[in-house]
Amino acid sequence: MMQSKVSLLALMVSAALLGGCGDATTTIVEKEPIVEDDHDDDDHDHGDAEGNAGRLVVSAKDANQVSVFDLNDNDLLADFTTINPVSALHATSGSRYAMLVQRNQDLVEFIDGGLWQEEHGDHFDTFEQDPAMAEFSLNDSRPTHITHGEGQTAVFFDGNADAGIPAAVAVFGEHTVEENGEFSLLHYNVNMHGAAQARGEYLISTVRDADSDSSLPDKIALFHQHDDHFDMEQVFDVSCPGLHGSAQNHDFISFACTDGVVVIEQDGNNFAASKIANTGDFAEGMRVGSLIGHHDNGTFIGIAGTALFSIDPEHGEITSIDWQNEDSARPVGYGFVEHGEGFVVLDDSGHLTILEHHDHEHEGEEEEESSWEFGAKVHVSEEAEEMPEGSSFSMTISHAQDVVYISDPIAGHVVNVDLDSAEISGELELDFTPDKLLWLGIGAEEDGHDH
Numbered sequence: 179m180m181q182s183k184v185s186l187l188a189l190m191v192s193a194a195l196l197g198g199c200g201d202a203t204t205t206i207v208e209k210e211p212i213v214e215d216d217h218d219d220d221d222h223d224h225g226d227a228e229g230n231a232g233r234l235v236v237s238a239k240d241a242n243q244v245s246v247f248d249l250n251d252n253d254l255l256a257d258f259t260t261i262n263p264v265s266a267l268h269a270t271s272g273s274r275y276a277m278l279v280q281r282n283q284d285l286v287e288f289i290d291g292g293l294w295q296e297e298h299g300d301h302f303d304t305f306e307q308d309p310a311m312a313e314f315s316l317n318d319s320r321p322t323h324i325t326h327g328e329g330q331t332a333v334f335f336d337g338n339a340d341a342g343i344p345a346a347v348a349v350f351g352e353h354t355v356e357e358n359g360e361f362s363l364l365h366y367n368v369n370m371h372g373a374a375q376a377r378g379e380y381l382i383s384t385v386r387d388a389d390s391d392s393s394l395p396d397k398i399a400l401f402h403q404h405d406d407h408f409d410m411e412q413v414f415d416v417s418c419p420g421l422h423g424s425a426q427n428h429d430f431i432s433f434a435c436t437d438g439v440v441v442i443e444q445d446g447n448n449f450a451a452s453k454i455a456n457t458g459d460f461a462e463g464m465r466v467g468s469l470i471g472h473h474d475n476g477t478f479i480g481i482a483g484t485a486l487f488s489i490d491p492e493h494g495e496i497t498s499i500d501w502q503n504e505d506s507a508r509p510v511g512y513g514f515v516e517h518g519e520g521f522v523v524l525d526d527s528g529h530l531t532i533l534e535h536h537d538h539e540h541e542g543e544e545e546e547e548s549s550w551e552f553g554a555k556v557h558v559s560e561e562a563e564e565m566p567e568g569s570s571f572s573m574t575i576s577h578a579q580d581v582v583y584i585s586d587p588i589a590g591h592v593v594n595v596d597l598d599s600a601e602i603s604g605e606l607e608l609d610f611t612p613d614k615l616l617w618l619g620i621g622a623e624e625d626g627h628d629h
């Protein structure tokens with residue numbers, strides 16, 4: 179088996195939103211883009227995860243400052259100076275570390291949030307310490323899309339067309355960050371704006387034809403990890419023109435194309451790909467450009483401009499979601515909540531929409547069809563029209579409580595939205611203009627040791 183050297187051409191990016199790429203707008207611009215021991219001898223405090231709200235990481239607008247707050251009392255725990263202003267914030271797979279992406283400077287720094295658990299015999303020990311800058315960092319060209327799966331984080335480096343730097347994918351776990359250790363890399367031989375999903379010893383990542391005039395990938399391949407590198411095992415025979423956006427859940431991996439969504443089902447060591455075509459609900463030129471998945475939910479959510487779609491890979495269906503957005507309100511943040519039973523959308527008009535998941539049986543069949551219904555809408559800002567140019571609302575989801583945190587650059591604060599009551603339940607005043615924010619801590623499922 180030979181190590182793969184996949185040919186790709188030019189770099190691209192969508193307009194920046196959550197991950198520094200512009201997934202939610204699905205506007206694709208083919209140009210250079212502008213833009214997550216022995217415990218008896220440790221020196222950490224052993225804490226109790228139950229009831230710990232976690233920590234909030236907030237970056238300052240147009241500054242190389244990142245602050246970490248204790249969400250139990252809103253106390254400032256630490257300020258950190260990054261090498262460059264942060265273009266995106268992501269958590270590692272277990273939400274212990276913050277990934278401080280500095281895309282145009284080819285750098286990802288890491289902050290240890292200071293809350294984590296370790297397995298010890300028949301139980302898990304909880305650790306708590308002050309936040310600290312980690313020694314571990316990533317230094318490769320244009321880190322862009324960051325995804326999680328199987329306790330791993332995958333970072334897709336787009337490369338740099340002008341400098342002749344090829345794309346790459348780094349895959350690592352939190353132990354690698356803790357130990358400042360080595361990690362596995364997939365090397366391409368040309369640059370591209372791609373996407374990758376880690377599945378244990380496998381990596382599903384994008385491929386594009388070197389002769390294509392488009393800067394976007396159009397194929398998907400399966401790679402197998404061997405020590406510090408990946409070998410290509412197969413290229414799936416389902417095309418995906420204009421590929422942009424990917425996600426995974428328990429059984430499926432999905433990639434968004436101009437004409438539909440490719441879904442890849444994993445059964446042990448076997449992977450099978452098929453495509454779900456766009457429906458009549460898609461206007462001319464509309465396509466899914468972002469995909470979101472959750473381990474415990476069988477459907478994916480697709481973002482297509484201002485529209486939302488439910489993608490059901492088991493039944494091969496794409497259905498429109500009525501999220502009752504106002505006029506042309508555009509999503510600027512989104513994600514699964516409540517262990518996959520809910521989904522939230524933050525839009526640029528200052529509303530947080532809460533969607534609820536229900537199962538309905540197919541007519542005449544025993545199988546169930548997943549669907550999403552409007553639950554509630556929370557108004558988080560009265561002054562959205564005064565948003566400064568280059569700023570936007572930002573959100574992060576707590577895994578410890580049913581709470582969403584939303585930053586408001588206009589008011590200079592962060593508000594807590596309680597998902598059970600659909601009301602604002604708290605506020606964190608800031609002495610700087612917030613840009614990105616990120617929750618870190620121990621999730622409720624971890625506290626219950628549901629691993």
